[in-house]
Amino acid sequence: MPNLNINGRNMSVEAASDTPLLWVIREQLQMTGTKFGCGAGLCGACTVHLNGEAVRSCQTSLADAVGKKITTIEGLSAKGEHPLQKAWVAEQVPQCGYCQSGQIMQAAALLSKNTNPTKEEVVAHMDGNLCRCMTYSRIQKAIMRAASDMRTASATGSERRAT
Amino acid sequence: MNKHVKNLAPETTDLSRRSFLVGTAATGLVLGYAGSGIDGALAAPAPANFEPSVWYSIAPDGLVTVTCGKADMGQHVASTMAQIVAEELGANWKDMRVQLASNDPKFNDPVLGAQITGGSWSTMMNFDAMSRAGAAGRIALTEAAAASMGVPAGELVVRASTISHPKSKKSMSFAEVVKSGKATKTFTADDLKAIKLKSADQYTMIGVSVPQLDIPLKVNGTAKYGIDVMLPGMVYGALVTPPVRYGATVKSVDDGAAKKVPGFIKAVTLDDKTTTTTGWVVAVANTYANAKKAAAALKIDYDGGPNAKLSSESLFAEAKRLQGLSDSGEFFVKDGDPNAAFGTAAKVLEAEYTTNINIHAPMEPMNATAEFKGDILHIYSGNQFATRSGAIAAGAAGIDPKFVVMHQMWLGGGFGRRLDADMMVPAVQAAKAVGKPVKVIYTRENDMTMDFSRPLTYQKVKAGVDGDGKLVALSHDVVSAWPTQRWGIPDFLSPSVDKKGPLDAFTVNGSDFFYTVPNHYVRAIKNEMAHNATPSGQLRSVAPGWTFWAVESMVDEIAHATGKDPAQLRVELLDGKGKNDGGAQRLRNTLLAAMGLAGYGTKKLPKGEGMGVACVSSQERATASWTACVAHVAVAPSGEVTVKKLTVATDVGTQVNPDGIRAQVEGAALWGMSLALFEKATLKDGGIEQTNFDSYTPLRMSQLPEVAVNVIANGEKATGVGEPAVTVVAPAIGNAVFNAVGARVRGLPITAEAVKAAMKA
Ligand code: FES
Ligand code: FES
Numbered sequence: 001m002p003n004l005n006i007n008g009r010n011m012s013v014e015a016a017s018d019t020p021l022l023w024v025i026r027e028q029l030q031m032t033g034t035k036f037g038c039g040a041g042l043c044g045a046c047t048v049h050l051n052g053e054a055v056r057s058c059q060t061s062l063a064d065a066v067g068k069k070i071t072t073i074e075g076l077s078a079k080g081e082h083p084l085q086k087a088w089v090a091e092q093v094p095q096c097g098y099c100q101s102g103q104i105m106q107a108a109a110l111l112s113k114n115t116n117p118t119k120e121e122v123v124a125h126m127d128g129n130l131c132r133c134m135t136y137s138r139i140q141k142a143i144m145r146a147a148s149d150m151r152t153a154s155a156t157g158s159e160r161r162a163t
Numbered sequence: 164m165n166k167h168v169k170n171l172a173p174e175t176t177d178l179s180r181r182s183f184l185v186g187t188a189a190t191g192l193v194l195g196y197a198g199s200g201i202d203g204a205l206a207a208p209a210p211a212n213f214e215p216s217v218w219y220s221i222a223p224d225g226l227v228t229v230t231c232g233k234a235d236m237g238q239h240v241a242s243t244m245a246q247i248v249a250e251e252l253g254a255n256w257k258d259m260r261v262q263l264a265s266n267d268p269k270f271n272d273p274v275l276g277a278q279i280t281g282g283s284w285s286t287m288m289n290f291d292a293m294s295r296a297g298a299a300g301r302i303a304l305t306e307a308a309a310a311s312m313g314v315p316a317g318e319l320v321v322r323a324s325t326i327s328h329p330k331s332k333k334s335m336s337f338a339e340v341v342k343s344g345k346a347t348k349t350f351t352a353d354d355l356k357a358i359k360l361k362s363a364d365q366y367t368m369i370g371v372s373v374p375q376l377d378i379p380l381k382v383n384g385t386a387k388y389g390i391d392v393m394l395p396g397m398v399y400g401a402l403v404t405p406p407v408r409y410g411a412t413v414k415s416v417d418d419g420a421a422k423k424v425p426g427f428i429k430a431v432t433l434d435d436k437t438t439t440t441t442g443w444v445v446a447v448a449n450t451y452a453n454a455k456k457a458a459a460a461l462k463i464d465y466d467g468g469p470n471a472k473l474s475s476e477s478l479f480a481e482a483k484r485l486q487g488l489s490d491s492g493e494f495f496v497k498d499g500d501p502n503a504a505f506g507t508a509a510k511v512l513e514a515e516y517t518t519n520i521n522i523h524a525p526m527e528p529m530n531a532t533a534e535f536k537g538d539i540l541h542i543y544s545g546n547q548f549a550t551r552s553g554a555i556a557a558g559a560a561g562i563d564p565k566f567v568v569m570h571q572m573w574l575g576g577g578f579g580r581r582l583d584a585d586m587m588v589p590a591v592q593a594a595k596a597v598g599k600p601v602k603v604i605y606t607r608e609n610d611m612t613m614d615f616s617r618p619l620t621y622q623k624v625k626a627g628v629d630g631d632g633k634l635v636a637l638s639h640d641v642v643s644a645w646p647t648q649r650w651g652i653p654d655f656l657s658p659s660v661d662k663k664g665p666l667d668a669f670t671v672n673g674s675d676f677f678y679t680v681p682n683h684y685v686r687a688i689k690n691e692m693a694h695n696a697t698p699s700g701q702l703r704s705v706a707p708g709w710t711f712w713a714v715e716s717m718v719d720e721i722a723h724a725t726g727k728d729p730a731q732l733r734v735e736l737l738d739g740k741g742k743n744d745g746g747a748q749r750l751r752n753t754l755l756a757a758m759g760l761a762g763y764g765t766k767k768l769p770k771g772e773g774m775g776v777a778c779v780s781s782q783e784r785a786t787a788s789w790t791a792c793v794a795h796v797a798v799a800p801s802g803e804v805t806v807k808k809l810t811v812a813t814d815v816g817t818q819v820n821p822d823g824i825r826a827q828v829e830g831a832a833l834w835g836m837s838l839a840l841f842e843k844a845t846l847k848d849g850g851i852e853q854t855n856f857d858s859y860t861p862l863r864m865s866q867l868p869e870v871a872v873n874v875i876a877n878g879e880k881a882t883g884v885g886e887p888a889v890t891v892v893a894p895a896i897g898n899a900v901f902n903a904v905g906a907r908v909r910g911l912p913i914t915a916e917a918v919k920a921a922m923k924a
Contacts, residue, residue: 027451030393031384032384032390033385037527039607040856043526073383073384074383080383088378089378089382092822093378096237096381096525096574096577097237097380098388098525104382123867124865130526131864132524134837136864136867140864
């Protein structure tokens with residue numbers, strides 16, 4: 001039985017190795033925050049992190065995920081307080097909300113490497129994530145807000161370290 | 164069509180039978196209409212086990228839970244209902260909670276008498292009922308508090324879930340009053356009607372952008388949609404849908420290869436007496452991945468049926484043929500005599516406007532979970548029309564609709580798609596066939612090719628202008644499938660003015676605009692061929708999404724033909740005469756607001772750029788939100804259109820949640836742009852050719868223009884905002900393209916090829 005490391009826990013699952021990771025996460029592990037939208041890598045609703053990289057779980061087989069660190073929306077932060085999640089609430093981003101786990105996971109991968117992205121970098125990074133409710137402008141604002149919050153936090157953090 | 168749906172009329176207005184129930188029980192205070200009249204209400208004030216059969220309850224801890232009978236698909240309607248209740252109740256926003264109603268008729272819309280969410284109706288039609296429910300609760304709590312404190316109720320002040328007596332400085336929280344068990348009071352319908360509601364200047368909640376109650380659940384993955392339902396012992400169904408959209412039959416199913424798929428249980432060929440689906444097979448297995456593998460392994464032989472050769476071209480050709488017949492269709496508007504007026508007009512313009520098939524494609528693919536438990540069929544699904552969908556589920560099961568319980572979930576997008584009930588049929592029949600709960604999930608390919616789409620439309624508009632350049636006659640033929648007639652519910656049809664029989668007003672709404680035109684005909688013509696081959700549905704904004712495309716393009720064409728500024732011509736036509744008094748002036752003002760905000764006509768634009776205007780009274784004359792748009796576009800020599808900015812103004816009367824309204828208007832405007840430029844589905848050999856987001860391509864972030872939204876709240880009745888802005892954008896863009904490069908495009912979507920061809924012409 002394959003073992004998955006998901007949100008910091010090891011879990012054994014029972015599924016054929018070619019099963020898309022998406023369905024293993026949703027059905028076997030009953031973590032339904034990760035969504036099915038297209039099954040073809042075209043919408044981003046199923047985005048999770050594999051070793052910190054944003055990937056489409058509908059296009060990732062169970063075999064490819066074994067031995068890697070998987071993070072889903074449920075594991076992005078302990079209490080749902082990742083700067084992006086806070087920014088998403090502050091900007092009142094979600095409408096139906098269905099795409100938003102994927103949007104947040106996609107954005108988190110960007111900010112983990114670059115907390116000062118330009119608007120063009122945000123658009124280029126996010127363009128594969130569809131939002132049928134068309135919340136794009138609020139998504140952009142929330143990413144910028146979270147980026148700025150992260151910069152402030154790390155600045156105060158290093159000041160503290162300096163003193 | 165569907166015999167299981169009873170006429171929806173009887174319950175619509177009979178509020179007199181209902182009394183408002185206030186009673187305390189172990190679970191707290193419950194308030195709402197009792198369905199069975201005052202005697203029943205008094206006999207059973209509230210169940211000890213809380214049953215969500217009323218609008219809201221207050222628990223002993225002071226939390227107020229509002230039960231929302233409307234489908235919440237991202238418009239935050241549950242939160243809006245809570246906000247209206249909270250205003251009159253005097254509750255603190257942090258104490259408000261929401262839950263979604265089952266299909267118990269007690270949760271029927273107080274105006275519509277059914278559970279249906281659409282038409283941008285919800286706020287408008289529930290505002291009064293929720294306000295009175297909130298006020299009744301405040302009165303009951305205040306009287307109880309007065310008794311406890313020994314002070315006159317009239318001296319008490321209610322604010323932020325606290326009832327206080329300023330003179331004695333005594334106060335009680337809602338929680339304390341509920342715990343006291345003294346809040347008991349019933350209100351008859353007349354009592355409710357007599358309650359004096361707050362005036363707008365007394366509002367402290369309505370008009371405030373309080374945070375939407377559903378948003379926290381939607382940033383941490385905990386919001387439960389239909390697709391997330393898990394039941395003990397549940398198995399999964401994957402669909403195999405035929406190559407033809409409608410009319411195919413299954414000749415044979417060979418499950419030999421499917422049987423080799425581990426976990427495969429059964430292939431179920433649907434026997435759909437509700438006629439919602441044709442030729443569908445469900446592969447049932449222990450997991451969805453296995454169900455999909457089994458579905459792919461099934462070998463199915465079809466008879467393509469009567470529509471197997473049809474294409475978009477044949478539907479357009481049939482539409483043209485029907486429009487050319489003098490006795491086609493029924494009249495929706497018949498003022499004066501346009502044909503006579505054309506004879507004496509100085510100038511006559513004629514044009515054809517078309518729109519292609521459009522697909523809803525909400526991000527959550529269609530799905531439903533069905534479970535038979537004893538006599539009861541439980542359905543778990545996010546649905547916009549529980550009243551009818553429950554009946555379809557019953558029809559699929561062969562049981563009486565009263566044995567169906569619909570468990571409402573958050574909707575991962577609706578846009579009208581979830582008014583339909585097709586997903587009930589495979590879930591119910593698969594669950595019945597395997598004797599286990601079954602969750603059926605459509606693949607995106609199933610979802611797109613079996614959409615109840617926005618119909619392909621063909622419109623012919625003829626306009627007559629007199630010697631002074633005044634528009635004196637307009638005739639407008641609208642040919643389309645009839646989405647609402649398909650429901651088989653007579654109450655949703657409208658009588659025609661020529662008494663030829665009922666017509667589907669949801670194909671012509673909007674064409675009865677607020678412009679003053681003395682001679683005006685509108686004919687609604689049903690394209691039977693399209694109706695049968697592409698069963699159509701209600702796609703965000705429905706008819707005004709195509710009627711205003713035609714009307715607002717033609718008004719621009721008239722302006723250019725008579726040498727007038729298109730915006731100025733609209734202002735002249737909105738003179739507020741006769742039946743247009745009131746609405747016309749509001750629309751004129753909205754148009755002027757949008758023009759002002761966009762800087763229309765104030766600056767010279769670079770070559771290849773242009774601004775275009777449009778204004779609409781969507782959705783219906785009686786429920787209009789007055790909406791105007793100025794689109795600013797840049798057109799490349801290749802014909803490619805880039806939208807630089809959309810400026811939208813909308814008069815919504817009263818705004819409950821301004822930030823929520825802005826989100827809806829922006830989303831709707833971007834839908835309008837997406838339909839105008841990027842979304843096109845086509846029929847070929849009876850099937851929809853587009854199968855996923857590579858071939859059907861809604862707007863993405865990189866195509867996002869600047870959007871400026873101006874909401875006008877002038878104290879009139881609250882109107883809806885989910886749809887109207889969809890309808891104003893396509894004509895505004897089309898008109899802007901003309902102003903930019905002189906290319907008039909009359910078909911949606913506006914493609915680079917069409918613009919380029921029109922530039923040359
Ligand atoms: S579901 Fe994976 S990209 Fe759409
Ligand atoms: S919020 Fe509905 S799809 Fe993005």
